[in-house]
Amino acid sequence: MTSVTTTCRDLNELTAAAQTACRLLFQECYKVGITNIFITETYRSQARQNYLYAQGRTRPGQIVTWTLDSNHKSRLAWDIAVGPPQSLYDVTTLNKVGAIAKKIGIEWGGTWTNAIDRPHFEVKPTWLMPKGYKLEGKVTVPTNSKGQVQLIVEDKKEEIKMTNWNPGSPAMKTETENFIAQAVKDGIIQESHLKDLQNGTMTSDRLLGLYITIQQRRNK
Structure with missing residues (x-):
């Protein structure tokens, strides 16, 4: 069993819809030059959610979550951060990513009024690829600050059948x-x-x- 102190950053732990949505978000960020973002958490068990909720309440530290019922548990949410040269949660970068997310039907925590959560993104179970969008190749979604978002498109030379x-x-x-x-x-x-x-x-x-x-x- 995974420890409650261990962060899961595996994209494969999300639902198929959430995985596709996340890859599309990173692809669209790549296309506008935002390549220094990375995943910090995907799936979160109830036990880990309880552990995080206790922080700043019954356990020392800053408050990091406002709920015991996060969509991380439902495998529909993921958190991101920003790599160098920006700070870890650079507001300008996260705002740009959030604007892209809204265009493709992804809910962004930066729009929440009660508890703004700019690094947080999630989708509904029924999320579908918006019209006019597609995954244009293999999207590399980094899981640490050393990685860079990449879009690898196969060289589709015109072929004769x-x-x-x-x-x-x-x-x-x-x-x-x-x-x-x-x-x-x-x-x-x-x-x-x-x-x-x-x-x-x-x-x-x-x-x-x-x-x-x-x-x-x-x-x-």
């Missing part, structure tokens, strides 16, 4: 020419291949060989 290649199709011809032209531009193959394709002297077997060569070199 060779099994469906129809040299008589104008659309396929254009797609194929664009694919070969990009390979020439990237320095993978010589321009003569593109000219042969445009002149109609490129055979299917030769095109297949070029396709395999291009993909192998791009994947190195």
Whole structure:
């Protein structure tokens, strides 16, 4: 059993909806240049919630929570902090993150009137990805101040589906020419291949060989 003094920062401990919401929030922060934020807590057991609630009341220390019934227990909430060069709970940064959160349907503790909690974010169990948004790649969500938010998008080069290649199709011809032209531009193959394709002297077997060569070199 995990000790009540141990903080869980594992994103996988949240519900699927909360995980997606959190990743989307970090992605949108990354896109506007906020990369020095990190997770400080995700799931929290009732025992840990009780322990934290006692702090500043029946146990020494500052008050850190205002409730015994946090959505951390329901795996729907997470807390964040700010890494260097800003202070741990830099208000300006947290306000910017909070504004982004509100746009994508995430509740932000900075809007609470009775007990403002700027590092806190949560979603309802029914949260869905807002229209117009998507996870654009692999989002790195740091769990300490040494990490940086990253968005890794696969290089989606235009590919030819060779099994469906129809040299008589104008659309396929254009797609194929664009694919070969990009390979020439990237320095993978010589321009003569593109000219042969445009002149109609490129055979299917030769095109297949070029396709395999291009993909192998791009994947190195």
